[in-house]
Amino acid sequence: MSGPLVIAVDGPAASGKGTIARALARHYGLPHLDTGLLYRAVGIGVLRAGGDPSQAADALRACDFSEGVMADPGLKSEAAGRAASIVSAHPAVRAALLARQRAFAAQPGGAVLDGRDIGTVIAPAATAKLFVTAASDVRARRRFEELARLGLHVTEDHVLADILARDERDSGRAAAPLVRAEDAVLLDTSAMGVDAAVKAAIAIVEARR
Numbered sequence: 232m233s234g235p236l237v238i239a240v241d242g243p244a245a246s247g248k249g250t251i252a253r254a255l256a257r258h259y260g261l262p263h264l265d266t267g268l269l270y271r272a273v274g275i276g277v278l279r280a281g282g283d284p285s286q287a288a289d290a291l292r293a294c295d296f297s298e299g300v301m302a303d304p305g306l307k308s309e310a311a312g313r314a315a316s317i318v319s320a321h322p323a324v325r326a327a328l329l330a331r332q333r334a335f336a337a338q339p340g341g342a343v344l345d346g347r348d349i350g351t352v353i354a355p356a357a358t359a360k361l362f363v364t365a366a367s368d369v370r371a372r373r374r375f376e377e378l379a380r381l382g383l384h385v386t387e388d389h390v391l392a393d394i395l396a397r398d399e400r401d402s403g404r405a406a407a408p409l410v411r412a413e414d415a416v417l418l419d420t421s422a423m424g425v426d427a428a429v430k431a432a433i434a435i436v437e438a439r440r
C-alpha cells in the first residue's frame with residue numbers, strides 16, 4: 232500500500248500500548264504521540280486549579296495547557312490518570328483536543344499514535360490498527376511495578392481497582408468510548424514479554440502494508 236504509514240494503537244489502561252507504540256515508532260522511524268498525556272494534562276490542570284474534573288466548564292478551561300506540562304512527571308500519577316478519565320468523557324474536552332491529534336496523524340511522513348479512540352475517531356483511515364489488551368491482573372501488576380519504579384507507592388489492589396474503574400468509565404462513555412475498531416487486530420500481551428509483544432506488533436503492521 233502506498234501513502235504515509237499511519238499506525239493506530241488503542242487499548243485499556245496499562246495494556247502495553249504505549250510501549251508498543253514507541254517501539255513501532257522507533258522501528259519505522261515515525262513520530263509518536265501518546266494521546267493519553269493530553270487528557271492527563273487536562274486532568275492535572277483541573278486538580279491543580281482546585282476544580283472538579285466532572286464539571287465540563289472546569290475541564291474545558293484546563294484544555295488550554297502549556298506545552299511544558301507534557302513533560303511533567305506528575306502526569307504519570309494515578310490521580311492524573313483518574314482525573315484524565317473523568318475529563319475525557321466531556322465531549323467539549325474531546326473536541327478541544329481533536330485538531331491537534333488529527334494534525335499529528337496527518338503528517339506527510341506518517342505517524343504512530345496511541346490512546347483509546349485512535350482507530351475509531353482520530354485516524355479511522357490508518358494503515359494499521361492494533362487493539363492491545365492484557366488480563367486486568369497482569370495490567371495491574373505491570374502498572375504497580377511501573378509506579379513503584381517512579382517512587383509512587385500504592386498497593387497492587389488499589390492499582391487494580393483504579394484500572395477497572397477507569398476501563399469501565401472509558402468503555403461506558405457516550406463520546407468516543409474505548410472500543411476495538413472493526414478493522415483493528417487484537418493483540419493480547421498477557422503472556423508476552425515486551426520483546427515478543429513488539430515482534431507481534433511489527434508482524435501485524437507488516438501484514439497491512
Ligand SMILES: Nc1ncnc2c1ncn2[C@@H]1O[C@H](COP(=O)(O)OP(=O)(O)O)[C@@H](O)[C@H]1O
Pocket residue numbers: 242243244245246247248249250251373374376377420423424425426428
Ligand atoms: N508485554 C509486556 N510485558 C511486560 N511488561 C510490559 C509489557 N508491555 C508493557 N509493559 C510494562 O507495563 C507498564 C505499562 O505499559 P505501558 O506501555 O505504559 O502501557 P499503556 O500505554 O497501555 O498504559 C510499563 O512499565 C511497561 O514497561
Ligand SMILES: Nc1ccn([C@@H]2O[C@H](COP(=O)(O)OP(=O)(O)O)[C@@H](O)[C@H]2O)c(=O)n1
Pocket residue numbers: 243244245246249266267268270271312315316317319320345346347348349397401
Ligand atoms: N485517546 C485517548 C487517550 C486517553 N484517554 C483518556 O485518558 C486516560 C489516561 O490515558 P492513558 O493512555 O494515559 O492511560 P494508561 O492507559 O497509560 O493508564 C484514559 O483513562 C482515558 O480516559 C482518552 O479518553 N482518549
